[in-house]
Amino acid sequence: MTLTYIKNGETLALNDAACIGCGVCVDVCPHAxxxxxxxxxxIRRRETCMExxxxxxxxxxxxxxxxxxxxxxxxxIIGKLRGTVPDCGGExxxxxxxxxxxx
Amino acid sequence: MNLLLKRDKKSEAQAGFIALDExxxxxxxxxxxxxxxxIPAVSTTLNTADRMGGLxxxxxxxxxxxxxxxxxxxxxSPTPESPVFVTANYKMSFDALRSRLAKLDxxxxxxxxxxxxxxxxxxxxxxxxxxxxxxIAKARLSAIVSHRRLVLPQLGAPGVxxxxxxxxxxxxxxxxxxxxxxxxxxxxxxxxxxDAMREVTFNLRERMSVAPVEIAHAWPIAIGALxxxxxxxxxxxxxxxxxxxxxxxxxxxxxxxxxAFPVLLPWLPTRAFSVKGAVLGAAWAASWAVLFRMPxxxxxxxxxxxxPVVAFLGMNFTGxxxxxxxxxxxxxxxxxxxxxxLSLIAGLAAGGAARIFGA
Numbered sequence: 001m002t003l004t005y006i007k008n009g010e011t012l013a014l015n016d017a018a019c020i021g022c023g024v025c026v027d028v029c030p031h032a033x034x035x036x037x038x039x040x041x042x043i044r045r046r047e048t049c050m051e052x053x054x055x056x057x058x059x060x061x062x063x064x065x066x067x068x069x070x071x072x073x074x075x076x077i078i079g080k081l082r083g084t085v086p087d088c089g090g091e092x093x094x095x096x097x098x099x100x101x102x103x
Numbered sequence: 104m105n106l107l108l109k110r111d112k113k114s115e116a117q118a119g120f121i122a123l124d125e126x127x128x129x130x131x132x133x134x135x136x137x138x139x140x141x142i143p144a145v146s147t148t149l150n151t152a153d154r155m156g157g158l159x160x161x162x163x164x165x166x167x168x169x170x171x172x173x174x175x176x177x178x179x180s181p182t183p184e185s186p187v188f189v190t191a192n193y194k195m196s197f198d199a200l201r202s203r204l205a206k207l208d209x210x211x212x213x214x215x216x217x218x219x220x221x222x223x224x225x226x227x228x229x230x231x232x233x234x235x236x237x238x239i240a241k242a243r244l245s246a247i248v249s250h251r252r253l254v255l256p257q258l259g260a261p262g263v264x265x266x267x268x269x270x271x272x273x274x275x276x277x278x279x280x281x282x283x284x285x286x287x288x289x290x291x292x293x294x295x296x297x298d299a300m301r302e303v304t305f306n307l308r309e310r311m312s313v314a315p316v317e318i319a320h321a322w323p324i325a326i327g328a329l330x331x332x333x334x335x336x337x338x339x340x341x342x343x344x345x346x347x348x349x350x351x352x353x354x355x356x357x358x359x360x361x362x363a364f365p366v367l368l369p370w371l372p373t374r375a376f377s378v379k380g381a382v383l384g385a386a387w388a389a390s391w392a393v394l395f396r397m398p399x400x401x402x403x404x405x406x407x408x409x410x411p412v413v414a415f416l417g418m419n420f421t422g423x424x425x426x427x428x429x430x431x432x433x434x435x436x437x438x439x440x441x442x443x444x445l446s447l448i449a450g451l452a453a454g455g456a457a458r459i460f461g462a
C-alpha cells in the first residue's frame with residue numbers, strides 16, 4: 001500500500017531543458033517519484049514525494065529543485081518554541097527507531 | 104600484501120587518529136595492522152548486548168549515547184581493492200550494516216552524525232558532503248584503498264551530493280540499497296538495485312518498530328491523565344467508581360495514540376495525521392463511554408479530551424513516518440494547534456460541569 005500525505009511534492013520542480021536523463025534522481029528517490037523515458041526524467045508520482053531533497057542534491061545538471069525539509073511535527077514544534085528552523089535534534093525522539101530499517 | 108593479524112599494544116597505540124580505548128568493545132574482534140596503521144576489525148554477528156542495546160535505543164533509553172567512534176573499521180580481511188561502505192555512527196545503523204557483511208572483506212567508514220541514524224542525519228545535514236569529505240581525509244582513506252569508490256546507503260542522499268564529493272575528494276559515490284539487509288542481494292546482483300531495494304516502505308512491522316519511543320515520550324501526558332482522573336473522582340465518597348473509568352479512558356489515550364494509531368494508520372480517514380488521531384481518539388472515548396454507560400455530559404467530556412490527545416500523539420508520529428513532507432507537517436501544526444487546545448478546554452469544562460451538575 002502506498003501511503004501519501006498532505007501537500008506532498010508541491011515544491012518539486014523539474015527543468016526539462018536542463019535534464020540530461022542520467023537517472024540519478026530515479027536511483028536516489030525513496031518513493032519512486034521519477035521515471036526516465038526517452039532520455040528525459042519525468043515526475044510520474046508527485047503525490048508520494050516527501051521533499052527530502054535527495055534528487056535535487058544529486059542531480060549533476062541542477063535540473064531539479066525542491067524546498068527540502070524534514071516532515072516532522074515534533075521538529076516544527078521545537079523550532080517554533082525556540083524561534084528557529086525545524087530541528088529534530090534528538091529531542092523529538094522520532095529518529096530512534098529508524099536505525100535498523102534505514103541503516 | 105603485508106597483513107599482520109595480531110593484537111599488540113604498541114601497534115595499537117601508534118594508530119593516532121583514533122582513540123583506541125573507546126574501541127575495546129566486544130564487537131571489535133581484533134586490531135588489524137594495515138599499512139602501518141591499526142584498524143579495528145568488527146564482528147559481523149550481533150550478540151545479546153548488541154540486540155539489547157538496540158531494543159533500549161528503540162525505547163529511547165540512552166539513545167543519544169548509543170554511538171560508535173567515527174572512523175575506519177575493517178570487516179573480514181580486506182585488501183586495498185575491497186569495497187568501502189559508509190554509514191552513520193549511530194550504533195544501530197552501524198550494527199545493521201556490519202551484521203549484513205558476513206563472509207565479506209571490506210571497509211566501513213563511520214561518519215560523525217552525533218549518534219543519529221543515516222536518514223535523519225542526512226535530513227539534518229550531518230550525514231553530509233562536508234562530513235564525508237573530511238572523514239575521508241581524517242581516516243586517510245586514499246592510503247588504504249587503491250580504488251576511489253564508496254558505497255553509501257541510499258537514504259544518505261538528502262545530505263550527500265555525489266557530484267560534490269567527487270569534486271572535493273576524488274571519490275565516486277555509489278548509492279547502495281535503502282536497507283542494509285538488501286546488501287548481500289545487491290552485491291550478488293552485480294551491484295544493481297531493483298525498485299524494491301530503492302523504495303522506502305512503512306509496513307506494519309516498520310510502523311510498530313518506531314512506536315516504542317513515542318510511548319516513552321508520552322510520560323507527561325500520563326501524569327496529566329492520572330491527575331485529571333483523580334480530580335474527576337472527587338469527592339472521596341464514590342471516588343473509585345468515578346476515577347477508575349476516567350483513568351482508563353484518559354490513560355488509555357496513550358496506547359491508542361502510540362500503538363493503535365500506527366497499526367491503523369493506512370485506514371484512518373484523511374491524510375492528515377492529526378485528523379486521523381482526532382477521529383481515533385473520539386472513537387476510543389465514545390466506545391468506552393458506551394461500555395461504561397457514562398452520562399452524556401461525561402461521555403462528551405471524555406471525547407473532547409481524548410480526541411486532541413490522540414490527535415497530538417498522531418501528529419507527532421509524522422516524525423517517525425517515512426513519507427511526510429515538511430509543508431504538510433507545518434500545516435498540521437499551525438492549523439491543528441487551536442482546535443486541539445479549544446477541544447481540551449471544552450472537554451475539561453464539560454467534565455467539571457458533569458461533576459457539579461451530576462450529568
